[in-house]
Amino acid sequence: MQAAAPSGARLCYNTPMQNHRPILRIAPTPSGYLHLGNIINFILTRTYARAHGGVLLLRIDDMDEARSKKEFIEDIFAQLDWLGFDFDAGPSSVQEQLQKHSFKYKKQSYRQQLQTLLDQNAAYACGCSRKQLRPYGNLYPGFCRDEGHQLRAGKSAARIRLPEEKIVLGDRELHPAKEYGDFILWRKDDLPAYHFASLLFDAEAGVDTLIRGEDLLFSSAAQLQLAKVMGKQRFVQSRIYHHPLLLDPRGQKFSKSDRSVSIAQMRQSGYTKKDILTLAARFLGIEKQIETLEGFLGYAQKLQRFYT
Ligand SMILES: [Zn+2]
Secondary structure: OOOOOOOOOOOOOOOOOOOOOOEEEEOOOOOOOOEHHHHHHHHHHHHHHHHOOOEEEEOOOOOOOOOOOHHHHHHHHHHHHHHOOOOOEOOOOHHHHHHHHOHHHOHHHHHHHHHHHHHOOOEEEEOOOHHHHHHHOOOOOOOOOOOOOOOOOOOOEEEEOOOOOOEEEOOEEEOHHHHOOOOEEEOOOOOEOHHHHHHHHHHHHOOOEEEEEHHHHHHHHHHHHHHHHHOOHHHHOOEEEEEOOOEOOOOOEOOOOOHHHEHHHHHHOOOOHHHHHHHHHHHOOOOOOOOOHHHHHHHHHHHHHHOO
16 A cells, blocks of 8 residues: 655644643544544654653544444454553543443533533524525524524524634634534534534543644634633643644545555454554655554654644
């Protein structure tokens, strides 16, 4: 398999904090098999954590109950263990994930925090149908802002009342109110939306350094705005790095539906741990054989361009 070089390193960060032990997380979603694209992001995250004396958490994003499957949780543990990932906190087995760490145990607390936002009029219920919103593309036109609807599971979603302000991420300016409008915090099917659940988890766990692909720029802007509205000060001051999207050998975004780049499939085809780490290294511009995750620490300097 040939490694595609990352397209022009364009990096974004938020206000850095001084003199602290960073807290980072790796957050796989159990809705597909772990693939090489995930692993490359996890390597960047782990190397940063270990090179900066940070804390590394494992968080399995199983909040989407309809898509999350136990076999994918098993795959996450199997592949991360095999590759040698070590965590300072989070679930250490499938059982622990299912019995203690699943997002379903947090749902009630998240729903209460949503209620606070609704009571403060910082969020509101929206009963718009998909069909009604289709002509507006990605921008919610604000139909329900002043309607005073009640939030009802199965009937309405909850949206943030977004302040008219821009968010600066490194050299980029985003304006969520103009680009997307009031985004969803709570889904019509009575589940927290990704931006909301992700922020609450990170804020609770003290996560203050995020390393993600630049396809999540809008998520970062949305979560920062939400953190400001909710007074999650530590998150407002977090470092958020966006690395360029790494493309699969056909020049496309790594996809969890493409079995050929899943770690499980690659192992079945005979790839060793060293083969996979060396391939991941090549995607990161390191033309050396890498045998263990510790091997990336020697290149922390070289990987700096993904974090600046
Ligand atoms: Zn609406």
